[in-house]
Amino acid sequence: MATNYTPMLEQYREVKSKHSNEILFFRLGDFYEMFFEDAEVASRELEITLTSREGGNNLRVPMCGVPYHAADNYISRLINKGYKVAICEQVEDPKQAKGIVRREVIKIVTPGTILTEASLPDKANNYLVLLYEEDDELCLAATDISTGECIWAVFAGNSRTNNVCDQIYRLLPAELVILGKLEGIAVITSFLAHRVPVCAVTNLSDADTNLAAELPYKHFAEEELPGTPAAQAAVGYLLYYLHYTLKSPLTHINKLTKINTQDYLVLDASTLRNLEVTRNMHDGGRKGTLLSIVDFTKTAMGGRLLKKWLEFPLLNPIAITKRQDAIAELLDKRVVRETLKELLDNIYDFERILTRVELGSANARDLAALKTSLAVLPDIKVQLQECQSQLLADIGMTTKTHVDVANMIEAAIIDNPSFSIREGGIIRTGYNLELDELRSIARDSKQWIQELETRERESTGIKSLKIGYNKVFGYYIEITHANTGAVPPNYVRKQTLVNAERYITPELKDFETKVLGAQEKIINIEYQLFTVIREYIKERIGQIQHTARKIAQLDVLLSLSEAAERYNYVRPILNQNRELIIKDGRHPVVERLLHGEMFVPNDTELNHRDSEILIITGPNMAGKSTYMRQVALLTIMAQTGSFIPVREASICPVDRIFTRVGASDDLATGQSTFMVEMNEAAQIIKYASANSLIILDEIGRGTSTFDGMSIARAVVEYIKDKVKAKTLFATHYHELTDMAENSKVIKNYSVAVKERGNDVVFLRRIVPGGADKSYGIHVAQLAGLPKRIIERAQQILTELEQNKAATPAAITSTNDCGVGQTTTSAISLFGSSVINELLSVDIMTLTPIEALNTLYRLQNQAREENGSL
CATH class of the missing domain: 1.10.1420.10 (MutS, DNA mismatch repair protein; Chain A, domain 3)
Structure with a gap:
């Protein structure tokens, strides 16, 4: 028997039936109320009291609620826990309503569409990503609605799933929307779970195809639209999802940009993670990253852009040089630089303020912040008039001051308005x-x-x-x-x-x-005046967004110039000789973390003549990994346009940087250290080119010594013969140093060590020549292993080295001509008499029976000489 609920609850149930995947915030007076299962969930997650309400026929239904003026905080908490929230408002005046007041869902808040200021990271984007696959094209469309940015990319071929995962890692989306079937969905889901665990996943199954096809033309210029139908469809479905959730025109999303990998140094997810460019490996935060070292930005907009510059370094030397010129000029013009920094201190995140204006959620304090930000633009233009470098001059020329907007807000809005625009007290006396x-x-x-x-x-x-x-x-x-x-x-x-x-x-x-009556009129008039001002700004959003992007560029250039001055960075020379030459290079992060200790600088020379592959040997904790990461990070900084911590450097831009450093078990996916290591090595071998930079640390350590050594040698040979990329290869297998004897492009380097009796000092200098020891027992002693263990380990090592000298292993390498060479003598498996007789046998004249008898006799003789009989 059907329950006859009260009219209000029937209205609630009707709305809820269309939003079964969201928690429904149902407006009743000054509260948002939740009923039935939503009330039980919200009560538990928000830790608020669960009550009940008369539902009709003496039936009470679960209920809880939150004050409407405090709803943003509660909504944010639910979003952070992975829920979505539908906001249902009264859409007619209760005084004029006949019967129950009409209510409608005015927006749906999801992790990718939330706009609450406290929920958004200041210096990071909050991306919503949509994936759509059609005709072997895996298409990605993404937006940060808080800034209006919208981007797209297409991935094809067998590597498309891995490539889209790399892009997802860069974007670190708060929400991933999936449309239709994806061939690599299992890989993507696993990647999200282990590398982007806070990303919510939404399946969009019932999109309006016709509307999705129309929307790209309403938002973007036709020349910006993707050239493939699948990619354009992905952009259309992304816009459809935004319109469905936010229920707004979204005119601030008006520029579409393609992620063109041909323009950038490609850093895959493993490289970004291993090098800790923008996120550390400990907790995914900024601490201890390259970003944290060079970030002196004054604005949230600049902070977000700096992160993008570091994750997408440039390939074009001309574009890199423009950034270098701007940084150099800011270093030379200290007064201009300091004045610009002071002016930027007055600029709020007006890129996001404009979004709130567009969506109708901006309050008077937002407009006051926008006015303060715009008010300093004329002074910024004055300072930039003294600059000649192309980038700074362009920012000065193309940045508008928007004086009309600033003056209107100044005339209308008081200096310290209240948060609410519905309670009055925001319009300045004399304005109306x-x-x-x-x-x-x-x-x-x-x-x-x-x-x-x-x-x-x-x-x-x-x-x-x-x-x-x-x-x-x-x-x-x-x-x-x-x-x-x-x-x-x-x-x-x-x-x-x-x-x-x-x-x-x-x-x-x-x-x-x-x-x-006067109070009511005051509130109504103030609100109407505010909306007129807001609409005036809304019509100019595109122009002001352009200004925001220019200010962000200026902020990043100022930040990099500040880092250069504070840390004594030097401008690297860009060459076209495919060389990487570094004199006295320093690790940009490690040198800042040392307290009371001098960082030991090191030189690097990589080229395709005589130093294509550097094999680096030496003990643990001596600085091999730091050195190799240092070279990669300096290359990234140089191609970002930044100055770098060196005495001097000449760098040819590389197309990709690959790293395999410090692999660890990935037990959640059933992958051991060795499997992770081999997977990363396989990716490097597959995608590296002669214009790439490869960083390999300890290939083959996760298996037996001979297996590992064989794999390590084979990898180096393949890179030398097939890939021909500039490579730094660190290894504990100092036996591999003999490869340099047979190849003109391989050089040996090691970490300098000073021995005084049983004491060893790591000098942290990379010097020519290979190491003949690993000093592992010494490192174990430094780690604090008991003296008894250290002494026993030393005894065992001595015995093993003596046995090895008696029966050395044989490993074959190839020289540059591809001819196999035995580098050490073979292990003696037979006595000399067996070998002599075996060599004297004429195999071609033996009958099968004679061959079997001979083999039987030789086997018994070998057993006797080996002591097995």
């Missing part, structure tokens, strides 16, 4: 004549009340008489029960309290009508 007159009435009302209270006390003789006001009963005269005998006949009883009576008079009633 009618508003000023109504405020005068409201202001004079306090004095009028005081005068009335004084007159009534004198006329009635009741000294305790007082006049008050509340929202329920309006104005009233309150008299204690002890004085009710002196109440005049024109007093009309309005309310009885425990200790007093409240009354109203015709004079007080007339005053109430006049004053309350």
